[in-house]
Amino acid sequence: MPIIVDIDVMLARRKMAVGTLADLIGITPANLAVLKNGRAKAVRFSTLDALCRVLDCQPGDILRFEPDGAQRDDTARTKETET
Template sequence: MPIAVDIDVMLARRKMSVGELADRVGITPANLAVLKNGRAKAVRFSTLAALCEVLDCQPGDLLRWELGEPGEGHGQARGQGEDDGAVGG
């Protein structure tokens, strides 16, 4: 996926554990790990906002776009009723 997640960088800068961040944001450590490791298909804005508030950062400090393989993730339509894989709540 061409979106890279840099939560690890912010955790290190803030000297905070994954468990502490998950508790303060209000998501499970498992869901945070999915997001942190780049396996999430989506993230809710409310979750992104909570991450930014707790980590005292901007969304761009957590997410960045990387040029991927040609055709990767571009122009693919989603089916109706498909689980969006969003993290957070």
């Protein structure tokens, strides 16, 4: 999936436990795990808003886009420069 979820990065920067974040944003630890592991199919704006408020960050600090072919393109460029 081209959307990467960086909640773990923000949790580490804030020195916060997953359970604490789940309590503060009002979702279950299981649902937060689904989101942070990239298995969620959608995220509510209210959840994203709560994440940004609690973690004191912007949506782009939590979510980023990485095209599916990005890794393959980098590998191809490396091989081209080696030859």
